[in-house]
Amino acid sequence: MQNFVFQNPTKLVFGKGMIAKLAELIPAGCRLMITFGGGSVKRNGVYEEVCAALAGRTWTEFWGIEPNPSIETLRKAIAQGKAEGVDFLLAVGGGSVIDGTKLISAGLRYEGDAWDLVRRGSWSDTVPLGTVLTLPATGSEMNSGAVISRLETREKYAFYSNFPRFSVLDPEKTFTLPEHQVACGLSDTFVHVMEQYMTTTGQSRVMDRWAEGLLQTVVEIAPKILGRERDYDLMADFMLTATMGLNGFVALGVTQDWATHMIGHELTALHGLTHGATLAIVFNGTLRVLRDQKRGKILQYGARVWGITEGTEEERIDRTIARTEEFFRSLGLSTRLSEEGIGEETIAEIERRFNASGVAHGEAKNVTGAVARRILEACR
Amino acid sequence: MQNFVFQNPTKLVFGKGMIAKLAELIPAGCRLMITFGGGSVKRNGVYEEVCAALAGRTWTEFWGIEPNPSIETLRKAIAQGKAEGVDFLLAVGGGSVIDGTKLISAGLRYEGDAWDLVRRGSWSDTVPLGTVLTLPATGSEMNSGAVISRLETREKYAFYSNFPRFSVLDPEKTFTLPEHQVACGLSDTFVHVMEQYMTTTGQSRVMDRWAEGLLQTVVEIAPKILGRERDYDLMADFMLTATMGLNGFVALGVTQDWATHMIGHELTALHGLTHGATLAIVFNGTLRVLRDQKRGKILQYGARVWGITEGTEEERIDRTIARTEEFFRSLGLSTRLSEEGIGEETIAEIERRFNASGVAHGEAKNVTGAVARRILEACR
Numbered sequence: 001m002q003n004f005v006f007q008n009p010t011k012l013v014f015g016k017g018m019i020a021k022l023a024e025l026i027p028a029g030c031r032l033m034i035t036f037g038g039g040s041v042k043r044n045g046v047y048e049e050v051c052a053a054l055a056g057r058t059w060t061e062f063w064g065i066e067p068n069p070s071i072e073t074l075r076k077a078i079a080q081g082k083a084e085g086v087d088f089l090l091a092v093g094g095g096s097v098i099d100g101t102k103l104i105s106a107g108l109r110y111e112g113d114a115w116d117l118v119r120r121g122s123w124s125d126t127v128p129l130g131t132v133l134t135l136p137a138t139g140s141e142m143n144s145g146a147v148i149s150r151l152e153t154r155e156k157y158a159f160y161s162n163f164p165r166f167s168v169l170d171p172e173k174t175f176t177l178p179e180h181q182v183a184c185g186l187s188d189t190f191v192h193v194m195e196q197y198m199t200t201t202g203q204s205r206v207m208d209r210w211a212e213g214l215l216q217t218v219v220e221i222a223p224k225i226l227g228r229e230r231d232y233d234l235m236a237d238f239m240l241t242a243t244m245g246l247n248g249f250v251a252l253g254v255t256q257d258w259a260t261h262m263i264g265h266e267l268t269a270l271h272g273l274t275h276g277a278t279l280a281i282v283f284n285g286t287l288r289v290l291r292d293q294k295r296g297k298i299l300q301y302g303a304r305v306w307g308i309t310e311g312t313e314e315e316r317i318d319r320t321i322a323r324t325e326e327f328f329r330s331l332g333l334s335t336r337l338s339e340e341g342i343g344e345e346t347i348a349e350i351e352r353r354f355n356a357s358g359v360a361h362g363e364a365k366n367v368t369g370a371v372a373r374r375i376l377e378a379c380r
Numbered sequence: 381m382q383n384f385v386f387q388n389p390t391k392l393v394f395g396k397g398m399i400a401k402l403a404e405l406i407p408a409g410c411r412l413m414i415t416f417g418g419g420s421v422k423r424n425g426v427y428e429e430v431c432a433a434l435a436g437r438t439w440t441e442f443w444g445i446e447p448n449p450s451i452e453t454l455r456k457a458i459a460q461g462k463a464e465g466v467d468f469l470l471a472v473g474g475g476s477v478i479d480g481t482k483l484i485s486a487g488l489r490y491e492g493d494a495w496d497l498v499r500r501g502s503w504s505d506t507v508p509l510g511t512v513l514t515l516p517a518t519g520s521e522m523n524s525g526a527v528i529s530r531l532e533t534r535e536k537y538a539f540y541s542n543f544p545r546f547s548v549l550d551p552e553k554t555f556t557l558p559e560h561q562v563a564c565g566l567s568d569t570f571v572h573v574m575e576q577y578m579t580t581t582g583q584s585r586v587m588d589r590w591a592e593g594l595l596q597t598v599v600e601i602a603p604k605i606l607g608r609e610r611d612y613d614l615m616a617d618f619m620l621t622a623t624m625g626l627n628g629f630v631a632l633g634v635t636q637d638w639a640t641h642m643i644g645h646e647l648t649a650l651h652g653l654t655h656g657a658t659l660a661i662v663f664n665g666t667l668r669v670l671r672d673q674k675r676g677k678i679l680q681y682g683a684r685v686w687g688i689t690e691g692t693e694e695e696r697i698d699r700t701i702a703r704t705e706e707f708f709r710s711l712g713l714s715t716r717l718s719e720e721g722i723g724e725e726t727i728a729e730i731e732r733r734f735n736a737s738g739v740a741h742g743e744a745k746n747v748t749g750a751v752a753r754r755i756l757e758a759c760r
Contacts, residue, residue, distance in 0.1 A: 004394050252620065
């Protein structure tokens with residue numbers, strides 16, 4: 001096990017009716033801005049519940065944080081927040097709204113252009129932030145990370161600032177989510193866990209078991225959820241798994257990978273694909289190309305998550321990779337670039353970007369532009 | 381899944397050499413008191429490392445917090461701390477030193493006798509506290525609980541105050557622990573998880589998997605550790621499992637039991653048995669007496685942790701309970717009261733105490749004095 005320092009101060013407020021707790025979670029007398037996405041919260045009752053919880057308070061609203069939140073939009077929110085002296089933020093929505101609001105919380109305390117902060121990679125002086133999560137997927141509700149895009153240049157970067165002070169998660173609010181968003185949320189959760197698990201064996205028995213427990217849970221709940229079952233405990237498990245998948249709880253003392261994400265981010269930046277959908281394509285390529293490096297862990301994952309224990313090692317690895325691709329297909333997602341009309345031009349551009357960055361990704365820091373090309377070709 | 385609010389702010393500083401981080405973890409200029417147990421930290425190098433990390437600082441020391449820390453001892457520490465204006469505490473030792481220091485941290489901010497706080501059950505106004513853990517077992521390093529005894533009246537109660545601000549865990553410091561302490565630590569960890577898991581099925585797939593992951597880890601590492609293997613990763617897994625077993629991470633949205641602990645505390649109060657040793661005895665009685673209430677979870681536990689999947693339900697439950705008792709015996713611990721010379725007199729006294737308290741324990745609040753008697757008779 002590697003040395004580590006871990007701290008996650010976010011207060012998780014989980015369950016039906018918990019939005020009503022906002023009144024005690026948000027300090028009285030603060031100058032509050034509430035941020036939203038495109039308006040689904042007005043159709044699913046979340047907006048009404050938030051307003052009811054905060055009855056008697058005043059606040060300002062910022063609407064229109066888009067999927068893959070852009071600096072272009074967030075600059076407007078920061079300008080509005082500065083003009084109104086905002087000192088507390090409440091993000092109401094999915095991971096994109098929360099990610100965007102993390103940059104707003106930093107931008108409110110920075111005099112220059114907030115894109116500087118994104119390129120810097122992190123910023124710790126922030127306005128406090130709470131969230132009401134409506135879409136289980138990114139884990140942003142209980143971590144300090146965000147991913148911010150720049151439309152102008154089709155760039156997309158990770159940015160780290162503050163943990164939400166609290167996050168309210170009401171599984172009932174997920175019942176009306178569109179099927180594709182649910183599928184992408186399941187894919188995102190699965191690959192988040194994989195980025196922290198699919199490395200080398202023998203680093204931590206506990207972390208392995210916990211990561212496998214999350215993967216097993218996703219595998220167990222996915223067909224039920226996609227079969228339109230909407231029982232409370234099922235969606236509660238989905239919501240809790242997505243949060244636990246990227247709050248640091250399965251990353252203690254183990255190496256991480258994230259090469260699949262780095263490639264996936266480029267696919268989103270270049271083609272606008274939903275994040276979870278890019279992962280469903282790329283991850284299979286990653287497994288195929290890094291098969292030898294990850295062989296011990298692929299065998300362990302195959303045995304413990306899919307029950308694949310018969311045959312030679314090569315056969316078990318083949319079956320495990322195939323079973324994983326099949327799982328993503330069962331979510332109704334593409335697993336090949338060609339299905340999304342993506343070909344050589346994009347592969348060449350991603351190779352170029354990886355090479356230009358001068359950074360090699362992945363657990364072994366060996367995913368260069370050339371390796372990213374091989375991964376993309378393997379899921380072509 | 382039940383509604384829940386979760387927050388755990390403790391910073392975990394984990395790994396070899398991490399005691400050196402104390403200088404940055406403890407604010408410069410604070411009036412520091414360091415608390416210790418009986419002196420093993422002078423033999424295993426921990427004391428030296430703490431002194432080296434804090435070279436150039438001044439502090440006061442309090443020695444002699446005993447196993448099952450007593451109010452009689454802690455009153456002395458509180459008096460010393462008050463006299464010296466202490467405003468930061470560092471507990472260096474096992475769970476007893478940390479538990480005791482939690483009461484000191486509350487007592488320093490309370491004018492009356494600290495036993496009032498214990499009887500009150502909780503106290504939130506406290507002096508900040510950090511820890512250096514030397515014995516994986518209680519989980520006190522990452523939760524807000526403590527258990528405090530009163531020698532005079534042979535009473536023992538749980539008390540809740542502050543989470544440690546940080547806890548330093550260096551697995552290398554566990555290499556020289558005596559075998560009985562290691563066995564009790566493994567037993568304590570196993571039963572902590574069980575108190576949060578061995579209730580009803582179907583409350584949370586994630587929590588079930590995570591609890592089972594901790595149980596599987598204990599089952600896997602116990603024979604190696606007891607076989608005197610002392611490799612770093614093994615002891616790191618032990619240390620991490622003990623912390624994760626009682627920091628709230630496996631208790632999200634699920635019911636808990638704790639009847640075994642309530643009975644075990646009485647055995648410690650009346651006979652001075654080590655906490656983990658009492659649990660190894662009582663837990664088997666709990667499973668036998670509450671077999672019907674817990675049958676679904678016993679079957680799930682038997683299948684997932686012990687691979688017991690053949691035979692009728694009754695047979696599987698029988699085998700699972702027997703296998704669990706066998707596991708505790710494999711730790712070198714007693715699993716029957718008679719082995720410790722405990723008989724009817726103690727059973728009658730515990731029954732009397734349970735009845736006198738007017739509180740029934742356990743997940744279903746049905747462990748009255750009469751049921752506690754049946755549990756104790758079942759492990760006689």
